[in-house]
Amino acid sequence: MTYPVYLRYEVLRNFRNWRFLFLTLALPLVLYLLIGSVNRHVQFEHVAFPVYFMTAMATLGTMAAVISGCAIIATERATGWTRQMRITPLPARTYFRAKVVVGYLRALLTLVLLALAGTALGVRLPAQGWLTVLGLFLVGLIPFVVLGILLGHLIGADAAALATGGIVTLFALLGGVYGVQVATSGPVFQIIKALPSYWLVQAGKTALGGHDWPAEGWIVIAAWTVVLVPLAVRVYRRDTSRV
């Protein structure tokens, strides 16, 4: 069973929440347009700054887009809606799938808007390049989608917004989103390379040419997913009490 009607209304109600959507999409887009346009003729790491910064903002923006789902889940729990749905036959699988789809749609919208903004600032990539980045982002975001759902069932509505900001910033900083690598060798670098955000940044860099996404990237993403999914399922199953 696919529950298309349920999925449709889940998507609809999330995308009608335009304030939330706007706040999620606006930050990376505004940052990109402001900083990107000022530096549009600057070269950075041997590529045009707008290209570089587009991939950086895509990493930041999509991470925020999927993790921020936790705030919506936390609110649904706080109002009792989650419990109301749990006395319906809606399978947990379908519930999760809808949350994942909504998260990905927000990320996709972020990518599309940034690509349009990039094009406006003169970024030109071959179709192959766009598709590669898109595909790698969809894979690299999996742990963050799951993390959003996990947190949504773990923490309260008040804490969710704060947690989103903190986690995104931390992952972005350590993953090298801001163009500064905390470490490029040694044990700290090994830790950084075990973060999914590092590989999301690397996914963005495939657009810059001369970078590829090695097997290590797949392994890290897979490992995080394998750990987080059962955790999220467990937390969801346990989370039936009044909030």
Added chain:
Amino acid sequence: MATTNAARAGIVLSRLSKSYGNVHAVRSVDLAIAPGETVAILGPNGAGKTTTIEMVLGLTRPDSGTVTLFGKSPAQAVAAGAVGGMLQTGALVEYLSVRELVTMVASVYPRPLPVEQAMRLAGVTEFAERRTNKLSGGQTQRVRFAIALVSNPDLFMLDEPTAAVDVEGRREFWASIRAVAAEGKTVIFATHYLEEADAYADRIVLMARGRIVADGPATEIKAKVSGRIIRATIPVAGPAGPADTAPLAALPGVTNAERHGEAVILTCADSDLTLRALLSRFPAARDIEVAGAGIEEAFMALTADDNDDELEKVR
């Protein structure tokens, strides 16, 4: 309590217990409800009604004991779409119209009622296009009822379903419930209004402090808990003193007598008998009022001997 085969195929709670810390919310509850029965779980706040309902729905895991719904576990019954209801708390999700929300819930059930029919029965048709965050408290409650109706389950679990609903809304609500019950659905509702339980349930299960203290046909339970209170003004006669309640307590049918100056309060098991005697022995009595005793007082009377732990509110 009849534990017939029919009841076994309905809802069966067996030695069900749940504690939260030191609070024994539900204590070894046994209950069998046959398919098609309409049962009120009546009790004051903290009696364990909500916890019991949540265990039946599988939302709360019992510390011990079992629940079966139509021969299945709560999780299996829920997955089969056999259960629908209104929880005590439950705002609606925002950014959908009433119609969209009811449609969404209908879509996850195997045998839903037509959305239009459920909305009409619940009285939400006239604001069907309104967004769920633009509704009054009473309207929200009706939409929650529409959600329960559209599910078309075998068992309706309704936890204080008429809270925040006006008188007119209540009447319509209970008319719909009666229609549903007439189709053979099982209805269990929690309430702390005796009138509601008496008027709409075939059977009343009385809970206090986590236990079932009485269980039977509505009329029987009503008689048990419907003591009356007589209030009257009786001038203090002679030098007997204002606190002298002995002649009042001696009136037939009186279980307790209080006097505060001229104001007299008599708690009665048989108020008719008391009233006749009162008027003949105290001809000066005036401003006489007869009222039903509050359900809280009735519960206190029924559970007075139950002192093995302190009365604490569960929520």
